[in-house]
Amino acid sequence: MSLIGIDLGGTKVQGVLVDDGQVVADAKLATPTSGVHDVVAAVVGCVARLGGPTSADGIGIGAPGVVEPGTGTLVRAPNLVGFEGRVPLAALLGEALGLPSSTSLVVDNDVNAAVVAEHRLGAGQGSDDVLGVWVGTGVGGGMILDGRLRRGPAGGAGEIGHVGVVVDGGRQCGCGLFGHLESYAGRASMESEARRRHQAGKPTRLVELAGDKRMKSSVFLKAFDVGDEVTLELLDEAVRALGVALASAATLVDLQLVVVGGGLAGKLGPRFVGRIEQAVRSRLFVRTSPLRVVPATLGELAGAVGAALLASGPAGASTALLASGPGA
Amino acid sequence: MSLIGIDLGGTKVQGVLVDDGQVVADAKLATPTSGVHDVVAAVVGCVARLGGPTSADGIGIGAPGVVEPGTGTLVRAPNLVGFEGRVPLAALLGEALGLPSSTSLVVDNDVNAAVVAEHRLGAGQGSDDVLGVWVGTGVGGGMILDGRLRRGPAGGAGEIGHVGVVVDGGRQCGCGLFGHLESYAGRASMESEARRRHQAGKPTRLVELAGDKRMKSSVFLKAFDVGDEVTLELLDEAVRALGVALASAATLVDLQLVVVGGGLAGKLGPRFVGRIEQAVRSRLFVRTSPLRVVPATLGELAGAVGAALLASGPAGASTALLASGPGA
Numbered sequence: 093m094s095l096i097g098i099d100l101g102g103t104k105v106q107g108v109l110v111d112d113g114q115v116v117a118d119a120k121l122a123t124p125t126s127g128v129h130d131v132v133a134a135v136v137g138c139v140a141r142l143g144g145p146t147s148a149d150g151i152g153i154g155a156p157g158v159v160e161p162g163t164g165t166l167v168r169a170p171n172l173v174g175f176e177g178r179v180p181l182a183a184l185l186g187e188a189l190g191l192p193s194s195t196s197l198v199v200d201n202d203v204n205a206a207v208v209a210e211h212r213l214g215a216g217q218g219s220d221d222v223l224g225v226w227v228g229t230g231v232g233g234g235m236i237l238d239g240r241l242r243r244g245p246a247g248g249a250g251e252i253g254h255v256g257v258v259v260d261g262g263r264q265c266g267c268g269l270f271g272h273l274e275s276y277a278g279r280a281s282m283e284s285e286a287r288r289r290h291q292a293g294k295p296t297r298l299v300e301l302a303g304d305k306r307m308k309s310s311v312f313l314k315a316f317d318v319g320d321e322v323t324l325e326l327l328d329e330a331v332r333a334l335g336v337a338l339a340s341a342a343t344l345v346d347l348q349l350v351v352v353g354g355g356l357a358g359k360l361g362p363r364f365v366g367r368i369e370q371a372v373r374s375r376l377f378v379r380t381s382p383l384r385v386v387p388a389t390l391g392e393l394a395g396a397v398g399a400a401l402l403a404s405g406p407a408g409a410s411t412a413l414l415a416s417g418p419g420a
Numbered sequence: 421m422s423l424i425g426i427d428l429g430g431t432k433v434q435g436v437l438v439d440d441g442q443v444v445a446d447a448k449l450a451t452p453t454s455g456v457h458d459v460v461a462a463v464v465g466c467v468a469r470l471g472g473p474t475s476a477d478g479i480g481i482g483a484p485g486v487v488e489p490g491t492g493t494l495v496r497a498p499n500l501v502g503f504e505g506r507v508p509l510a511a512l513l514g515e516a517l518g519l520p521s522s523t524s525l526v527v528d529n530d531v532n533a534a535v536v537a538e539h540r541l542g543a544g545q546g547s548d549d550v551l552g553v554w555v556g557t558g559v560g561g562g563m564i565l566d567g568r569l570r571r572g573p574a575g576g577a578g579e580i581g582h583v584g585v586v587v588d589g590g591r592q593c594g595c596g597l598f599g600h601l602e603s604y605a606g607r608a609s610m611e612s613e614a615r616r617r618h619q620a621g622k623p624t625r626l627v628e629l630a631g632d633k634r635m636k637s638s639v640f641l642k643a644f645d646v647g648d649e650v651t652l653e654l655l656d657e658a659v660r661a662l663g664v665a666l667a668s669a670a671t672l673v674d675l676q677l678v679v680v681g682g683g684l685a686g687k688l689g690p691r692f693v694g695r696i697e698q699a700v701r702s703r704l705f706v707r708t709s710p711l712r713v714v715p716a717t718l719g720e721l722a723g724a725v726g727a728a729l730l731a732s733g734p735a736g737a738s739t740a741l742l743a744s745g746p747g748a
Contacts, residue, residue: 158706168706221573235673237565244674245549246706254705255668259585259604259660267705271664276587332587336599337668340583344669345563346572377582377595378486378496378574 096148097400098135099202099393100155102171102229107138108393109148110400113213115393117142127174128184136188145189150196152403154205154395155181156232161247164199170266171229198403200243202395204250206388207234208241209398210351214390219349223341224388225252225334226354228309230266231274237345241402253278257336276333279356282326283307289322296322309359316360327364335371338385343377353388362387424476425728426463427530427721428483430499430557435466436721437476438728441541443721445470455502456512464516473517478524480731482533482723483509484560489575492527498594499557526731528571530723532578534716535562536569537726538679542718547677551669552716553580553662554682556637558594559602565673569730581606585664604661607684610654611635617650624650637687644688655692663699666713671705681716690715 099106101123109117119141124130135153139145157169164182169175182199191197207216207224216222220239226232231253235242242249253274254267262271266280275281283298286307290299297320301311315323338350350372352365369385376383388394427434429451437445447469452458463481467473485497492510497503510527519525535544535552544550548567554560559581563570570577581602582595590599594608603609611626614635618627625648629639643651666678678700680693697713704711716722 233672237570242565242673245676246674246709248671248706248709249674251671251705254671256585256664256703257587259590259664262587269703269705272705336584336587340665340668341672343576343579343582344561345570345673346574346577348573375584375597377579377597377600378576381574381576 093150093404094148095400095403096139096142096145096151097205097396097398097403098138098151098153099205099395099399100131100135100153100172101202101395102156105134105138106393106396107142108396108400109142110397115397118393118396123172125173128179131172131174132181132184132188135185139189145191145195148195148403150198150400150403151185151189151191152205152399152401153181153185153197153199154202154399154402155199156202158251159199159201159247161243161245164197166199167247196403198399200241200399200402201232201234201247201250202399203232204234204241204243205396205398205402206353206390206394207236207250207351207398208401209390209394210353210388211236212401213397214394215351215386215388216349221345221347222349222351223250223252223338223345223347224351224353225338227277227279227330227334227352227357228354229280229356230278232354235345252337252341255337255340257333273333273337277330279307279309279312282312282330285326286322294322296320298323309356312356313359327360331364331367331371334368335375338368338372339375339377342372342381342383347383350383350385351388352385353394357387358391421478421732422476423728423731424467424470424473424479425533425724425726425731426466426479426481427533427723427727428459428463428481428500429530429723430484433462433466434721434724435470436724436728437470438725443725446721446724451500453501456507459500459502460509460512460516463513467517473519473523476523476731478526478728478731479513479517479519480533480727480729481509481513481525481527482530482727482730483527484530486579487527487529487575489571489573492525494527495575524731526727528569528727528730529560529562529575529578530727531560532562532569532571533724533726533730534681534718534722535564535578535679535726536729537718537722538681538716539564540729541725542722543679543714543716544677549673549675550677550679551578551580551666551673551675552679552681553666555605555607555658555662555680555685556682557608557684558606560682563673580665580669583665583668585661601661601665605658607635607637607640610640610658613654614650622650624648626651637684640684641687655688659692659695659699662696663703666696666700667703667705670700670709670711675711678711678713679716680713681722685715686719 233252258271263275265272265275297315561580586599591603593600593603625643
């Protein structure tokens with residue numbers, strides 16, 4: 093079975109062609125910032141580089157927002173320019189690709205796709221109850237319960253970044269509300285807070301290294317490695333917030349495993365994930381819980397590979413079909 | 421189909437006999453505080469009053485603790501004297517009841533049972549994604565996802581009372597940890613806090629009304645009705661904590677409905693539930709979410725009726741069998 097998976101991100105469109113569970117080709121384009129029409133064209137271009145729509149039995153798209161189940165409409169995708177309102181992405185792509193009726197098209201949340209890949213082929217193998225938390229510019233999530241991706245009636249399940257960690261007030265989140273996990277552990281929120289503290293008279297290497305440019309994950313790593321005080325504080329706060337939110341999630345849904353992925357987590361490495369595990373374990377209601385917190389293992393292609401896996405069958409059951417992993 | 425359901429609580433053992441979806445008999449005993457042997461005998465006595473084990477096709481028990489799936493062993497039941505360690509409740513009851521092999525015995529968490537009843541016959545009818553939160557001495561919970569009770573690999577799913585609502589510190593919870601929902605919204609925690617404030621020089625009607633006795637839910641209602649300041653503060657804090665925890669749960673698992681039950685919530689009535697709904701809605705990540713927060717409707721028998729429903733078939737699928745409700 094040939095499947096194309098596309099990870100549609102805020103900066104790049106990453107595609108893979110998966111054949112019998114193996115990645116046999118990949119392609120990458122910059123994400124246009126000129127609106128829906130051009131983004132759709134970029135996805136079509138990425139599919140073309142992988143052999144075109146007729147080369148695959150199914151095409152899966154992971155998109156950075158809440159995806160309405162059934163329709164594949166993107167309800168909220170703040171990181172794509174021009175996607176402020178509801179965008180019927182599945183319908184637009186179906187038309188633009190001119191798909192043959194034998195080819196299925198599935199649109200799902202990008203982190204859902206990455207977590208499906210980690211569950212089937214990566215760090216989550218063998219665990220049926222897994223939460224993936226993707227710590228990057230923001231904080232995304234996806235959840236496998238009883239071996240199946242949980243979408244929820246509105247398609248919003250797994251959004252751990254917007255779980256509250258403070259009873260009143262707290263830092264403002266990118267979504268407009270206050271005191272969410274993302275406002276403490278997302279790279280963009282930590283950047284704002286670093287600049288605020290710098291300006292308030294507490295100089296930090298973070299601002300010196302980044303200057304006026306985006307404060308990349310590599311900047312956080314460099315400042316951490318030289319023991320910059322503000323960096324240590326911000327990361328402590330991030331770890332504590334992750335501890336509260338993940339322990340709460342583990343208590344509420346009863347989890348076996350948390351997989352930590354995303355750009356910032358990948359850059360900070362296993363010691364960051366180890367600290368998150370400690371923070372979670374000290375807060376677990378069932379103290380004998382075997383819960384583990386581990387790094388994602390599939391790297392940058394996880395989202396695209398997961399999107400391909402999601403296209404391998406009917407949306408609800410799709411994760412079962414490529415269960416045997418690469419080389420099967 | 422005849423089913424016996426038993427709600428084994430800290431103060432009473434409440435039983436019902438359910439015939440074709442109708443409660444046809446009920447029985448109540450005080451819960452012994454003299455250890456496991458006597459509690460098991462009380463459950464056997466309650467079953468006897470409802471016709472004995474041979475009168476039913478299945479017997480369901482709701483118990484106030486975490487129940488290990490598969491074995492029916494009670495892992496943690498702080499409100500039953502003598503149940504501090506692991507108690508193999510299903511095995512002990514099977515032996516004490518001398519069950520014929522044709523009669524199934526199911527042991528589950530008490531709030532899980534009550535939420536199954538509300539989902540099938542009460543406030544949760546028609547919703548497939550429901551969280552029940554039981555606000556009483558403590559704060560319990562149970563969760564229906566995609567129409568099925570979520571138990572989780574360790575049997576701990578749904579424990580919303582032990583979700584954190586404060587990033588660091590906060591009030592100590594009955595479970596020993598800090599900053600949990602239960603430490604703000606559970607009656608016992610609110611009682612401790614009221615007595616602390618009273619002693620610290622802020623007199624409250626709560627302590628004047630309760631004296632040295634347990635500060636019952638009716639005491640909270642009376643003090644609220646006369647506008648007692650400490651009572652208003654404590655209830656404000658409880659509502660805010662419920663807002664944070666329930667909005668987080670709704671975000672993480674994507675819910676349609678929250679059902680609020682339990683002794684304190686029942687006494688405070690619909691205006692309390694209305695305030696919780698406001699507190700949740702103002703904190704929802706997906707602001708267009710149709711989430712509703714409603715009072716439980718089945719009253720004190722919900723736990724026993726739900727336990728009977730859980731006994732109607734194999735544990736995982738049991739809730740489907742009596743789907744048509746009373747009078748079916």
